[in-house]
Amino acid sequence: xxxxxxxxxxxxxxxxxxxxxxxxxxxxxxxxxxxxxxxxxxxxxxxxxxxxxxxxxxxxxxxxxxxxxxxxxxxxxxxxxxxxxxxxxxxxxxxxxxxxxxxxxxxxxxxxxxxxxxxxxxx
Numbered sequence: 001x002x003x004x005x006x007x008x009x010x011x012x013x014x015x016x017x018x019x020x021x022x023x024x025x026x027x028x029x030x031x032x033x034x035x036x037x038x039x040x041x042x043x044x045x046x047x048x049x050x051x052x053x054x055x056x057x058x059x060x061x062x063x064x065x066x067x068x069x070x071x072x073x074x075x076x077x078x079x080x081x082x083x084x085x086x087x088x089x090x091x092x093x094x095x096x097x098x099x100x101x102x103x104x105x106x107x108x109x110x111x112x113x114x115x116x117x118x119x120x121x122x123x
Contacts, residue, residue, distance in 0.1 A: 064107070071104040 017023045074095035082092040 067103060068107055071100050071107070074100050075104075 078094045082094050085092045
C-alpha cells in the first residue's frame, strides 16, 4: 500500500521543495520507509520466535510441539491402530491426512533446517 503512495508524494515534493538535494533526500527517505518498516516487523517476529524457542519444558514449548504430536497421533491412528483393530473386527475412524500432511511436511522441513543449523554450530 505504501508503494502506491510513493509516486504521488514524490510528485508533491517537486511543487513544494526547491532544493534538488533536499528533494532527492526526502524522496529516498519516503521510498525506503516501507522497507525499513518491514525489517522492523521481521526483527520483532524473530524476538518472539527466540522467546518461544527458549522455553525448555515440554509443556511450555508452545504450539509447535503440540501440532507435531497431534500429527504423530493422527498418523499413528491411521497407519497402526486402525489396521490392527480392523484385523480384530473393530472399526476405528481415521484422521484426515489431506489436512495433516501439509502441516507435518512444513514442520519437518523447518525442523530439518534447524538440524543443519545445530550441526554447523549456529545458534
